[in-house]
Amino acid sequence: MSVLVNKNSRVIVQGFTGSEGSFHAGQMIEYGTNVVGGVTPGKGGQVHLGRPVFNTVKEAVDKTGADVSIIFVPPAFAADSIMEAADAGIQVIVAITEGIPVKDMMTAKQYIKSKNVKLIGPNCPGVITPGEAKVGIMPGFVFKKGKIGIVSKSGTLTYEAADQIVKAGMGITTAIGIGGDPIIGTPTKDAVELLMNDPETEGIVMIGEIGGSYEPVAARWIKENGNKKPVVGFIAGQTAPPGRRMGHAGAIIGGAEDTAAAKMKIMRECGIHVVESPALIGETMLKALGK
Amino acid sequence: MNIHEYQAKDILKKFGVAVQRGIVADTPDKAVAAAKELAAETGSKWFVVKSQIHAGGRGKGTVKETGSRGVVLAKSVDEVFEKSKAILGGTLVTIQTGPSGKKVNKVLIAEDVYYPGEAEPKEYYMSILLDRSTSKPVIMASTEGGMNIEEVAETHPEKIVKEWIDPTIGLQPFQARKVAFALGLEGNAFKEMVKFVTSLYNAYIGLDASMFEINPVLKTSDSKILAVDGKVNLDDNALFRHKDLEELRDISEEDPLEVEAGKSGLNYVKLDGNVGCMVNGAGLAMATMDIIKLSGGEPANFLDVGGGANAETVEAGFRIILKDPNVKAILINIFGGIVRCDRVANGVVEAYKKVGNIPVPIIVRLQGTNAEEGAKIIRESGLKVFSAIQLKEAAQKITEVLK
Numbered sequence: 001m002s003v004l005v006n007k008n009s010r011v012i013v014q015g016f017t018g019s020e021g022s023f024h025a026g027q028m029i030e031y032g033t034n035v036v037g038g039v040t041p042g043k044g045g046q047v048h049l050g051r052p053v054f055n056t057v058k059e060a061v062d063k064t065g066a067d068v069s070i071i072f073v074p075p076a077f078a079a080d081s082i083m084e085a086a087d088a089g090i091q092v093i094v095a096i097t098e099g100i101p102v103k104d105m106m107t108a109k110q111y112i113k114s115k116n117v118k119l120i121g122p123n124c125p126g127v128i129t130p131g132e133a134k135v136g137i138m139p140g141f142v143f144k145k146g147k148i149g150i151v152s153k154s155g156t157l158t159y160e161a162a163d164q165i166v167k168a169g170m171g172i173t174t175a176i177g178i179g180g181d182p183i184i185g186t187p188t189k190d191a192v193e194l195l196m197n198d199p200e201t202e203g204i205v206m207i208g209e210i211g212g213s214y215e216p217v218a219a220r221w222i223k224e225n226g227n228k229k230p231v232v233g234f235i236a237g238q239t240a241p242p243g244r245r246m247g248h249a250g251a252i253i254g255g256a257e258d259t260a261a262a263k264m265k266i267m268r269e270c271g272i273h274v275v276e277s278p279a280l281i282g283e284t285m286l287k288a289l290g291k
Numbered sequence: 292m293n294i295h296e297y298q299a300k301d302i303l304k305k306f307g308v309a310v311q312r313g314i315v316a317d318t319p320d321k322a323v324a325a326a327k328e329l330a331a332e333t334g335s336k337w338f339v340v341k342s343q344i345h346a347g348g349r350g351k352g353t354v355k356e357t358g359s360r361g362v363v364l365a366k367s368v369d370e371v372f373e374k375s376k377a378i379l380g381g382t383l384v385t386i387q388t389g390p391s392g393k394k395v396n397k398v399l400i401a402e403d404v405y406y407p408g409e410a411e412p413k414e415y416y417m418s419i420l421l422d423r424s425t426s427k428p429v430i431m432a433s434t435e436g437g438m439n440i441e442e443v444a445e446t447h448p449e450k451i452v453k454e455w456i457d458p459t460i461g462l463q464p465f466q467a468r469k470v471a472f473a474l475g476l477e478g479n480a481f482k483e484m485v486k487f488v489t490s491l492y493n494a495y496i497g498l499d500a501s502m503f504e505i506n507p508v509l510k511t512s513d514s515k516i517l518a519v520d521g522k523v524n525l526d527d528n529a530l531f532r533h534k535d536l537e538e539l540r541d542i543s544e545e546d547p548l549e550v551e552a553g554k555s556g557l558n559y560v561k562l563d564g565n566v567g568c569m570v571n572g573a574g575l576a577m578a579t580m581d582i583i584k585l586s587g588g589e590p591a592n593f594l595d596v597g598g599g600a601n602a603e604t605v606e607a608g609f610r611i612i613l614k615d616p617n618v619k620a621i622l623i624n625i626f627g628g629i630v631r632c633d634r635v636a637n638g639v640v641e642a643y644k645k646v647g648n649i650p651v652p653i654i655v656r657l658q659g660t661n662a663e664e665g666a667k668i669i670r671e672s673g674l675k676v677f678s679a680i681q682l683k684e685a686a687q688k689i690t691e692v693l694k
Contacts, residue, residue, distance in 0.1 A: 027629070075528060101529035102421055103499050106458035109426045139628030139660060154574020156626040160682065163626075163658060180573060183426045209574055212423045236577035239562075239584045240593070247558050247573025247595045249528065250423070255441065260581075277585050278578040279682035 002129040002174045003149070003194040003201075004092050004118065005068055009133050012060045012090075013038040014081045015072035017048050024072065024096075024137050025049055031134040036064040057081075057088035070126065070135050071095040079104035082119060082185075086112040093185070094135050095122035099249075105183040112185070119185025123248065125155035125177035136177060146171015148285060149195035151188055152207035153180045153214075153248070157236060157278065161205050164282030170289075173201045180248030182212065189218035196228055203230045203289055205281060206272070210237035211250045211258050216266040223270035230288035232281055233272040235260040292525045294539045295343045297399045299521035302536075306494035309487060309517040311509075313401035315343065322375035325400040326368045337403035338365045340374045342383050344393040345544040347522070352385030354378055355392055361385060364403075371400060396543060404519060408512025414519075415474055416440055417488070418504040419495045422455060428495065430454045430462075430488065432470050436507035462492040476510070483516035498536065499529030548611055555607035557594060564589025566689060567612035567621040567651075571600045571630075579624045582682065586689040591618045600625050600635050606642035613649065620692045622685060623655045632657040632665030640672045652677065652692040656685035 005011075011028070015021040016038020026049055029035050037052045037060050044055030054060040057069065069090045073081040078097040085093045093112075100122050112119055120127055126136015130145040142159050144166045152158040158177050165172060176191045178184055188208060195201045208215035215235060222231055238260040240246050242253040253259055264274045273288045275281055297315040304310050312333055314325035326338045342349050342361040349361035359377040375398050384392035405412050414436025422429040433451045435443045443450055452473040454466050464485075471484035487508065495503055502524035509519045530537050542550055552559030558573070562580075566588035570576035573595045580590035592612060596604045605623070612618055625635050639655055656679040657665035669678040677692070679685040 076531060099528045101499055101532075102501060102526050103458070103496065103529060106421070106426055106428070110457065110459045137629070142628065142659065152574070154572060154578075156570075156572030156628070157574035157578055159626050159628055159659065160575060160578075182421060182423050207574070209577060217424075234578070236574050236581065238581045239564075239590050240577055240580070241560075241562065244560050244593075246560060246577050246593050251573060251577065277582060277682075277686070278575075279582065279686060 002132060003198050004120065004127050004129070004174060004176065005133040005135045006129050007034070007132040009068045009135070010034055010036045010064060010066045011068045011070060011133070011135055012036060012057070012064065012066040013070050013072065014057065014085065015074070016040050016053055017043055018072060021072035022049065028134050031140045033133045033135060036066055057084045057090065061088045061090065067091045068135055069093050071097055073097060075099035075101070078122060079108040082108045083111050086115040086117045090117060092118050092120065094120045094124070094126045095185070096124065096126060096137055098123040100181070102182060105181065109183055109185065120176060121179040121184060123181040124179030124184070125158060127174065127176050128172070129174045130172050138175070138177070142166065143175055144171040147173060147200065147202040148205060149173045149198065149201040150175035150205045150207070151191040151195065152177055153209050154207060154236065157207055160278060161207060161281045165205065165285060168282035168286050170285065173198060180209065180250050182250040187217065188214040189221045192218045192222065192231070196225065201229065203232070203285055205285065206231055206233045208233070208235045208263060209248065209251050210235070210240050210246065210260055211252045211254070213257060215263045219267040219270035219272055222272065227271045230285070231272045232285045232288055233264070233267045233274045234278050234281060235263045236278070238276070292527055292530065292540055293345045293544070294523050294525065295345065295397070295541065296341065296521050297343055297397070298539045299523035300518065302498065302523070303491070303494050303518060303521055306497060307490035308494055309483070309515065310521065311401050311404050311517055311519045313399045315397050315399050316375065317379065317397050319372045319376040319379060322398055322400050323368055323372050326365070326371040329400060329402050330368070333402045335402040338371050339363070339401040339403065340365055340371060340378060341399040341401060342378050342395045343397040343399055344383055344388070344395055345541070346385050346387040346393060348385035348387050349383065352383050352388070354381035354383050354395070356381045375400070393544070404509055404511055404517065406512060410512050410514065412512050413510045414507035415510070416443070416506045417491065417508050418502065419492060419500070420502045425455060427458055428456045430456065430470060430492065432474055434474055436509070440506070456492065461496070462489060478514065480510050480514040480516060483514070487516045498523070499526045499533060500524065501526045548614055552594070552611045555611070557596060557604065557607055557611065559611055560593040561615065562590050562592050563617070564591040565617050565619040566693070567591045567615065567618040568624065569594050569596055569605065569608040569612065569621065570624045571596055571626060575624065575626060579622060582686050583622060583689060586686045588620070588689055588693050591615055600630055600638065602638035602641040605638050606645050609642055609646045609649065613646070618651060620651050620689065621653045622689060623653065624685065625657050627657055627659035627661065627665065631660040633661045633668060636665035636668035640668060640674065643674050643676065649675070654679060654685055654688045654692070656680065656682065658682070
């Protein structure tokens with residue numbers, strides 16, 4: 001078992017023929033992900049990386065049976081691509097694009113509510129189920145198969161956590177990069193819930209950052225649902241000043257609730273194993289599992 | 292992106308939002324001319340002189356050099372000269388600027404809108420922002436105008452009304468009426484407030500704004516509704532479709548090092564600590580700052596060099612960080628994924644040699660693909676650079692070099 005993506009996922013790439021799309025599609029194919037084609041409007045009928053190119057997502061779904069899409073479309077057009085994928089019946093959309101205007105994402109998020117679809121991202125590294133499918137831009141070799149799920153707002157910090165988990169002798173079921181934007185498709189709680197319900201996942205690493213209230217919401221949900229699996233948590237930005245955007249569009253302290261300290265306090269109260277240093281994620285998970 | 296009050300009022304007006312009339316000036320003479328023009332146009336006899344800086348708390352702030360407040364009332368054209376002279380070119384310190392304050396290059400000369408009449412003037416609060424938990428814009432309004440809204444939220448949460456807008460259909464007339472009724476308005480003031488809320492929302496959407504705060508919104512003694520202040524924050528990610536708004540950026544309001552870093556494509560935020568850092572990825576960069584603190588230092592900056600981390604970006608990073616005289620050590624923390632650590636290491640060595648004599652110790656922590664090879668390149672470079680692979684080692688090294 002795993003969540004969101006596995007060896008049976010049939011993946012298409014939106015923005016397939018662009019430089020980012022081409023590079024990462026190549027990496028995904030090399031990893032073993034079942035990439036069945038791609039979409040670039042106006043380039044339908046061509047063959048790229050040995051896979052067919054389609055003009056629309058609808059056509060790609062009809063011809064290939066695709067159920068997962070990864071989006072590398074530039075920011076000005078990415079929200080439209082998300083809606084197109086949802087409309088065509090894609091089940092899991094992974095939006096890598098950074099820099100999508102908030103207004104566009106408000107519309108896209110509202111639009112996909114009525115569809116049976118999960119959106120991961122935008123502004124995220126993607127999702128990986130080691131040994132089965134990499135639908136993202138992460139370095140695949142860092143993620144070895146195992147029993148720990150990861151949910152994270154950050155890219156390289158996810159790799160850091162995965163590396164520690166693997167070096168501590170555990171491995172990863174699925175790692176979900178949920179994204180660092182103020183509006184994302186799958187907030188922390190929803191991603192944690194997927195992993196809580198996954199029979200193969202024995203522990204969860206939950207990495208957040210300053211800004212918004214996704215982590216406290218997730219923490220309260222974990223507690224209300226009886227802390228069924230140990231969760232190790234970290235919040236980046238304990239030293240971030242208020243009112244300044246720290247790289248990610250969503251990483252900004254507005255009020256007292258947005259701070260790392262406030263989030264970590266609530267997480268601790270909800271029974272999460274909170275680490276102050278990101279260097280301690282691996283060993284804390286080992287201890288939490290009683291190993 | 293933040294803009295000045297006078298710019299905010301200008302663009303709000305274009306969307307039909309009623310605003311207090313004002314003219315911006317950068318010398319006392321121009322301030323006088325502005326006051327005369329306003330008097331002719333509005334009949335105003337008194338004028339408000341308002342410092343234009345990107346920070347709140349101006350009214351209670353003090354100009355260091357003269358002791359003047361940041362916002363003052365002038366009861367004649369002559370007073371406009373004297374009072375703007377005491378502000379222009381001075382350094383305004385408010386609760387939001389920090390002790391060093393901000394230089395005031397411009398003042399807004401505004402009409403007096405608190406004139407006596409049938410009723411007492413009354414101040415309200417209004418803002419529009421993204422509610423991240425619902426992914427919708429929310430209008431917040433309160434009868435407690437002119438106050439700090441966070442304090443109102445703390446002490447009288449019932450005095451704040453919130454109206455969430457479905458972004459796909461926009462603000463509906465009943466929602467604007469709900470807000471106006473909730474503020475206890477009636478008659479002409481009610482009608483004006485409905486119009487105010489509606490045009491404000493249209494401006495919010497039309498400008499791709501991320502935050503509007505109008506505090507206060509004023510009901511004048513003759514029942515007009517208008518914006519007396521205007522704080523407007525625009526979505527940086529949407530500026531590509533608003534070239535005209537991009538021109539409103541005032542670089543003198545930004546930290547010079549941050550402006551310079553931006554030109555090199557680096558995401559840099561200046562902080563007050565003693566350990567500089569250079570990291571790939573925003574989350575890891577924040578986490579690295581936290582590690583510096585836990586190791587006994589204070590982060591001097593946030594710096595995300597992005598996915599590339601090559602010799603050019605590292606060199607640019609070195610040059611920016613080294614301009615900060617407080618920096619006593621630099622930590623480079625790169626998780627090499629698709630970009631291999633040996634290549635990053637070569638880039639660091641190359642950049643180091645180009646920059647020349649770096650007077651502070653440098654710790655290079657490379658993890659990921661070919662981490663061992665990367666560490667070897669750093670160790671054998673002959674430069675005054677410490678190498679680490681584990682995050683823990685890097686933290687210990689910081690503690691050591693700061694001793």
